[in-house]
Amino acid sequence: MIPRIFIPDDSGAVALGADKVAKAIAAELKARGIEAKIVRNGSRGAYFLEPLVEVACDKGRIAYGPVKPSDVKGLFDSGFLTGGHHKRWLGDPAKIPFIAKQTRLTFARCGIIDPLSLEAYERHGGLKGLRKAVAMDPTAIVGQVTESGLRGRGGAGFPTGIKWKTVLDTAADQKYIVCNADEGDSATFADRMIMEGDPFVLIEGMAIAGIATGATKGYIYIRSEYPHAVAKMNKAVGIARKAGVLGAKVLGSAHAFDMEVRVGAGAYVCGEETSLLNSLEGKRGVVRAKPPLPAIQGFLGRPTVINNVISLASVPIIMDKGAEYYRDFGMGRSRGTIPIQIAGNVKHGGLFETAFGLTLGEIVDDIGGGTHSGRPVKAVQVGGPLGAYFPRGLFDTPFDYEEFAKRDGLIGHAGITVFDDSADMLKQARFAMEFCAVESCGKCTPCRLGSQRGMEVLDRVAAGVEPESNLALVADLCNTMKFGSLCALGGFTPYPVMSALTHFPEDFKPAPMRVAAE
Amino acid sequence: MAMQPASTEIATRTASIVEEFRSLEGPLLPILHGVQHAFGHVPQEALPVIADALNISRAEVHGVVTFYHDYRKEPAGRHVLKLCQAEACQSMGSDAIAARVKQLLGIDFHETTKDGSVTLEPVYCLGLCACSPSAMLDGEVIGRLDDEAIDEIVEAVRA
Numbered sequence: 001m002i003p004r005i006f007i008p009d010d011s012g013a014v015a016l017g018a019d020k021v022a023k024a025i026a027a028e029l030k031a032r033g034i035e036a037k038i039v040r041n042g043s044r045g046a047y048f049l050e051p052l053v054e055v056a057c058d059k060g061r062i063a064y065g066p067v068k069p070s071d072v073k074g075l076f077d078s079g080f081l082t083g084g085h086h087k088r089w090l091g092d093p094a095k096i097p098f099i100a101k102q103t104r105l106t107f108a109r110c111g112i113i114d115p116l117s118l119e120a121y122e123r124h125g126g127l128k129g130l131r132k133a134v135a136m137d138p139t140a141i142v143g144q145v146t147e148s149g150l151r152g153r154g155g156a157g158f159p160t161g162i163k164w165k166t167v168l169d170t171a172a173d174q175k176y177i178v179c180n181a182d183e184g185d186s187a188t189f190a191d192r193m194i195m196e197g198d199p200f201v202l203i204e205g206m207a208i209a210g211i212a213t214g215a216t217k218g219y220i221y222i223r224s225e226y227p228h229a230v231a232k233m234n235k236a237v238g239i240a241r242k243a244g245v246l247g248a249k250v251l252g253s254a255h256a257f258d259m260e261v262r263v264g265a266g267a268y269v270c271g272e273e274t275s276l277l278n279s280l281e282g283k284r285g286v287v288r289a290k291p292p293l294p295a296i297q298g299f300l301g302r303p304t305v306i307n308n309v310i311s312l313a314s315v316p317i318i319m320d321k322g323a324e325y326y327r328d329f330g331m332g333r334s335r336g337t338i339p340i341q342i343a344g345n346v347k348h349g350g351l352f353e354t355a356f357g358l359t360l361g362e363i364v365d366d367i368g369g370g371t372h373s374g375r376p377v378k379a380v381q382v383g384g385p386l387g388a389y390f391p392r393g394l395f396d397t398p399f400d401y402e403e404f405a406k407r408d409g410l411i412g413h414a415g416i417t418v419f420d421d422s423a424d425m426l427k428q429a430r431f432a433m434e435f436c437a438v439e440s441c442g443k444c445t446p447c448r449l450g451s452q453r454g455m456e457v458l459d460r461v462a463a464g465v466e467p468e469s470n471l472a473l474v475a476d477l478c479n480t481m482k483f484g485s486l487c488a489l490g491g492f493t494p495y496p497v498m499s500a501l502t503h504f505p506e507d508f509k510p511a512p513m514r515v516a517a518e
Numbered sequence: 519m520a521m522q523p524a525s526t527e528i529a530t531r532t533a534s535i536v537e538e539f540r541s542l543e544g545p546l547l548p549i550l551h552g553v554q555h556a557f558g559h560v561p562q563e564a565l566p567v568i569a570d571a572l573n574i575s576r577a578e579v580h581g582v583v584t585f586y587h588d589y590r591k592e593p594a595g596r597h598v599l600k601l602c603q604a605e606a607c608q609s610m611g612s613d614a615i616a617a618r619v620k621q622l623l624g625i626d627f628h629e630t631t632k633d634g635s636v637t638l639e640p641v642y643c644l645g646l647c648a649c650s651p652s653a654m655l656d657g658e659v660i661g662r663l664d665d666e667a668i669d670e671i672v673e674a675v676r677a
Binding site (some may be wrong): 011012014015016047048050183184185186187188189191192217224225226227228260262263264265266267268279280281282283284285286299300341342343344345346349350351372381384385415417418419420423428431435439441 | 542543544545546547548550551572578581582585586587588589604605606607608609610641642643644645646647648649650652654657659660661662
C-alpha cells in the first residue's frame, strides 16, 4: 500500500511549523523517489505534540511529534513510513494518554480525517444524523435535542432545544440559523479547531437545525482573526453544496437549506448574540435589549436560531446516536461532553473533550501537567476574559455550569488559562477593566464608563492612594456593572476583577507594603 | 511609497465592489472588507458611494467603519505584525515580547515605522492559546514566540 502521511494544517499546528514540516517531507519524498500521499488533517488538539505527524501503514497509524523540519531526514532514515523507531516516535496516537483519556463525541473525527473529504467524513460516521433528521418530523428533532440536555456551549448554557422550539413555534415567511463563530475569548480555540479540522460536522448540525425549525438559510459569522477557519469553511460549504448536502433538496429530501460564511471585523462584543446579529445586518455591533428574543425577532427581524459552533456541531451525534446516548455523559444539569481548552502557562496545553464533572484540579494538574514554567500554579482563569480567577483552594470545583456559578465563576466557552506564581493579580484585574473599556459597544453606561473608571481606580490602588476606600469603590462599581449592563461584557467583567480581589488580596496591597511583604 | 489612487478611481472601484455584494442580506461588512482589500484601508471617498448605493446616510456608514477595529483610516505598512496580548499569552510573557518588539522597531502599538515597512498592532486572541505567546505576520500564524523568533521577524519585515 502507498503510505499516507498526515500533517495537520490546523492553524495551531501551522503556528508551530507544520507547513515547513510538510514542505520538508514532500521534498524528501521527491529526493528519495518514494511514492506516498500527504494528507493535511486537522489537529487532535494535543498542541504540546504539534506538529504531530502520523503515518498510516501496515501497523495502523503511527504518530511522531513534535516534528521539526530538521527531524525529517532522520525520520526517513529510521523508516518512519513503515512505523520505524525514532526519538520522536509516539506510537499509536489513540494511545497517547492525553488523547486516550478523552471522550470524543463532537470532536470524534477532528485530527483523524482530511477535513475537506466528504467521503472520509461519511466513512467516519458523518451525515448519519442529517439522514435521520430529513425523515423526521421537526417537532421530533427538537424534542430529541431538548432531551439530550444540550446547553449552549458559547457560555450562557441555555438549553439548545428550547431555543429551537421557540423558533419552530414562531410563524414567519423566512427563518434563519446563525452560527456564532466569533470565538473571541482568550484560552478558547474549540470553534477554530472544529471549523479547521471537521467543518462538515458544523454544516451538518446547521442543516439539522434548519430542518428542525423551518429555517432555510444559515450564516456562519467567523471572526476575522481566524483566516484559516474562514477559508476552510468556505471550501467545505462549496463541497457540501455540490454534493447536495446543502441546497434546494438537502440529501434529496423536500427540505431546502443553504448557508453562507460571513467574516467579522475585529470587535470582541460581536460574540454577544444580539450584537452579532446587528453586525451581520451591516450595522454597528451594538447590543440589543431583550426581549424581543432573537428566536422571535432575530436576523432582519425574523425568527433566528443563534447557536455557538460547538452546540451546533454536537447535534449530529445526538441525532445519530440518540438523546440518551449523549445525556448519559456528564453530571447534574450539565449533560454530555465539553471540549475543555487548556491554555496559557501549562505543560500539556490543548483541547480535551470529556464528560462534565472533572475537577479543576484534575484538569490543571493531571491533564495539563502543571505549568510550562515549572513554577507553582497561582491562578486559573476559567471562561475567558469575563471568567473568574480561581486559586488552588477552589481546585475541587467540578467542571459543571452550576458548580462554577456556586463559586462565583462560570465555565463560559470552557477555556482555561493557567498562570504561575509570577502573575500579578492587580494587573490582571486592571486588564479586565481595560479590555472592557476598549471593547465596550458603548450602549450601557455602567460598561462604557464604569470600565474606564475601574481602570483609573485600580491605578490609584496600585499607586497606594487610599487603597481601602478605593477598593470599596471597585466593589461598588463592579456591583453596578454586574446589574446595570445589558450583556455579559459589562455584566461579567466584575468576575475577573472581584475574584482577583477576593482570592488574592495580598496583590492589592499598596506598593510599599507589597515590597515589604516580599 | 505607492501612489494613492485618485478620488474618481476610488469611487469607480468602490462602485464595482458595492455591485458585487449588494444583493447579499446585510451587505455592508462584506462591502467594507472588499474596499479595504482593494485599497489597503477604507478611504473617505468610498463612503458616499456606499451610502448612496445602499440608501443609508454617510453618517451610518461612518459609524460602522469606526466601530470595528479592523477598518483602517490609512494604509498600513508593507507588513502588518499583530502580537497577541490576551490573557493566555500574558501568562507566557507577552508583555515582555511586546516591549522587545517595540524597542527593536522603534514604534508603539498602532504605529508604522517611518520607512513604511511595518505596522505593529495588538490583537486580542488568535486562538493559538495552547502555543502562547503568539503573533500573526501578514496573515501567517506564529506560536511560542521567543527572542530568536522575534529577531527573525524583525529582520524579515525590515528586508
